[in-house]
Amino acid sequence: MLDSKKLVDWDKLAAQHLATELNAGSSRVYHADRLHRLVQDSGAGPDEFLFRHPELHRIIFIKQAIRDGQYLEGRSNRIGTKLYFAFNETNAYEGGKSIFVGDPNFDNALAFQAGFDRKRGVEDYIRDRDIIQILDNLPSLDPFLLKDRLMAEAITPHPGYFEITQEEWTRIREHVMARFRPIVEFAYAGLDAARAQARLRQLVEKLWDAKDMDTLAPIIKAMELDRDEAPIALHAWKGVIYYDYRMATLESQIRRFAEWLGSGAEPIDLIPTANRKIVLDVRDATRGLLRDRWRKARSRLEEYNDAYRKLFIDKQSPGPFISFLGNASDIFGELGDALSRLDHATEVWRSITDRHGSRHLKYEPLHQVLSLAYRILE
Template sequence: MGHTRKRVSIERLAIEQLSRMLQAGSSRVFNCAALHRNVLADGGAPGQFLFKTRDLNNAIFMKETYPDDEMREAATKPVGTKIFFSYGEKADLDGGRSIFLNDKNLRMAMQFHAGMSASPESEEAEADLKILNILDDLPSVDPFLFRERMEAEGYDPHPGYFEVTAAEYGRVRDHVMKQFQPIVETAFEGVTDANRAIYLKTLVNKLWDGTDTDALSPLMQAMRISESDAADTFYAWKGVIYYEHLFARRQAHWKDYANWLNTESRPLDSMPATAQVVLNERLGQWRKLYQKRWKAVHLMLADYRNSYETLFRDHKSPEPFIEFLQKARTRFYQIGDSMSRIDHSIELWRTYVGDSSMRFLRFEPLQSLAQTSIRILNGR
């Protein structure tokens, strides 16, 4: 009987921790169900829904590390996307089924849990599977990246699914385009047309789209990018620029979190000495993981910035920037994964400490927060 109660309490703790993660929201969780309810409340029509298969709009998507070696070895990316179907109408985490989007049984699961058409000729099913693939390909589900990728693929669902205003989307797009401008001017420096400014602006837009390889061939040749790799390389570069923009904006929050970890992450109440030892070990692991993630992001972005400025500011060797472009897809995923883990752990922390100036926690919530935060930051 005691063992049963213990098992139930552990399961309940896991559900509560997952619920807190969902409540916190993050670039690791795309709560399509909640967003879909907002779209409906805003008068969204079926033609504007994200998915054609109705029940997919009531799912929750989470970026998670694969749970075992076999799945990790079979995957092309270190982090997968899990889709969660709730048993309840509220689409919460208290009861349901989940499956990774790269699972070989995904299509069968979509038919069973979401009612997706089983016909291989179904255009609606094919469209939904493409959107699932877009979600799976992203290192994080940042609204800007998701919306931009959807637009690039020709999808135009209700803007309520992306949680980014038109003004903010435009600001980020302008920021990215400014970094594209020098490479276009360098690759097409021989252009003497009277409408050169307009021509170069057109090419910058083509670089944003990343699909017109004929128009961009001089740039591809200069940067040694093959036609087969062009679209993915340009998209990854765009993603790195976006994460650099976010990194600069996040520093105050990241530093505040680091300060709390170093000065306020100690329990308010007393506990047995053995429990204190275990907690101290977890807190130490938590701090090291956070520092490791932050340092990794900083170094990768600094490597990009140095290669960019070496070529376009100092007008020196293009080799460092060419090397960056060759590994841009890997860096895009690594930076995005680490940043979203940091953001997720900070957002979770805020659900525990709130906005109070007194941010000390009692032993049990502090221990629970440490366990979940380690899991998020560790990536295992």
Template sequence: MQGHVDPYLRLTLSSGSGRVMNLHRVTRRLLAKGEGGKRFFGTTALNDAYLIKDVDPRIDLTMDRERIRVRTRIYLPFDPANAFEGGQMIDVGARDYRSALEQFADVRVPERKAALDTDMAMLGVMDSLPSLAPFLVRDRLERAGYPVDDRYVQVSTNEWDEISHFIRTQFRKIILAVFGTNGSGNDAKLDQLLQKLWDLEDKPALTALAAAFRLPTENPESTFYAWKGVIYFTYEYGTFAERIRKFLLWLKNDATVPAWIAAPIPQEVNRLRDTLFARMTTDLDEINQRLAAYQQSFDDLFGGGAKGAQPFIEFLSKASQHFNVLGVAIGRVQHVTLVWDRFNTALKGKAPKPETLVELLAALAQVLGEPANTNAIAPTVATARI
């Protein structure tokens, strides 16, 4: 990929959502300050990368969500000083994946080959996640034995503790409900089991726990980690819902152009608004239905209902599917909202130029899975201005 970067990719690269991890920005800032220390990857060029979570285009999320595959893409700018002017896109795990990365590391030098091997192992761990949310990335990499520099994965101590407490509280309640312990704060057995569930390292203990939940015991780590991920997304979505609501109000009421603007811009704006609203609604319905199903199954454990633990066990048996779909859907609506938020702030109360509005709406629709419109009427980002 060479030449100017299209609006969709530019907006993708500049996002701070769970879809995108911007190593480039952190690396450039550290270099400008003359700061040393460990970088995220051992291979120098990879520290200028953008990691992007995207849906495999062969599977339409609106048609077959249970078969969804989330891929991790590496965007490496040709010129790190001008990241938006073009670069190379590499898919983690693709057939030519290793040879593509070896262009950026002299593997004839043993130390550099070893660094690339470690970097590819880290990328493999991150590829197993449906989201690049900082909490998930840091947690998953550290558990895999790859502690990361906090400057690249920015989660404050307070935020980390708050999320961890939220997840552990739900773990604890479920264990109490399923095993019927007395709930005493001094219950050493309960605390030990809770720690094993959090660490996900003791295979025999996790296998026994899966059996107690009447779940398959072949790969309990992935099931329980996906459960942990669902709880995290419950927390994350709750903190972001109000900003999503504001974007939808803007889209419904304010993303317009005057009727006298020359055709076909008004028609294109209306078409894109309808497309965006429909795709946002589809993703939000999916998120709300899955989180509501989890919450209902969680509540049923304590409500004395006739179904008891069965709904929760059924939900947990499909935890990996729920984790993947929630990661994609939440990442997309969060991404769109963050881009709009930055755009709306830059307007400072002014109306955007019609061409710029078309370009923005078209790029946001692509974030939500709409195919690119090859007959787009808007100019490129390089010429469009607010």
């Protein structure tokens, strides 16, 4: 663990780089406020808004590891969802207040900050509370995952709330469906070929929705899943498939960040030897965290892909894949946390160095970007 004295003051750092964090464009941040303004500018009406309580659109949702989880005992994962309320509605970067979903004062805080009150209409209250819960249940806020989970609950707001094109959505969906197809063929092997092919697409669609447990009973039986837990496991598998897809798109930018940490992250100005040692220590610690997060994520995905290959390609024992499905929820959460941290740290590095117009920085901005990346990755 890096000595905290080698980090700049976190409150000062957060204030200096709040705009960078909120604008990082990473899967750890869902900027409902900015997206809602764009939806309004498009001419959409209230029926197309994400929330029924208009004030909830002011919120910026941020995924963050829960360091002190005493007030969240019993939580299924350690990745919390922080709601950030800006002091200035027209400028979110002047500071604000935040609270985690699950905090004992959560409902009171929402009532005070956003008028979120059951008395204003039970149906609207429940709907908006469900949306917040969906965001909290996801390990990251990738547009694909968010849109998919809302659609699964028949919540279909204006597409402007999701920063994903229809082409990208379709490409990812088809990738996931292709990965689903072998398990349908495996579980329904007893059907005659003509009947199986006729129903294949329908069954894959059922697997995507993970709602019709009667139709999916052969898959549930073949994979030794508990019927009540099967929907969660199947949704988690979909998430793992997505992260496997996402990993390939992240690899090149993470590699560039790692290369910069290895050769370009040195101050270009003349500074005292003690200061130089401090910044290089932070650099080395950040590089170590980046390497560890990346290796663990890759290892998890390799285990999944090996289990998938053994069953559906090599036609070997289903044991490893059955084991994977039994732990899919935990793997989904672990991958979401790892990839969103990697994504966020890389985006912050890119944003700050782009702002300075160079990958070669003086001591102060270099120390700040390294400290911020370290805190994101730890």
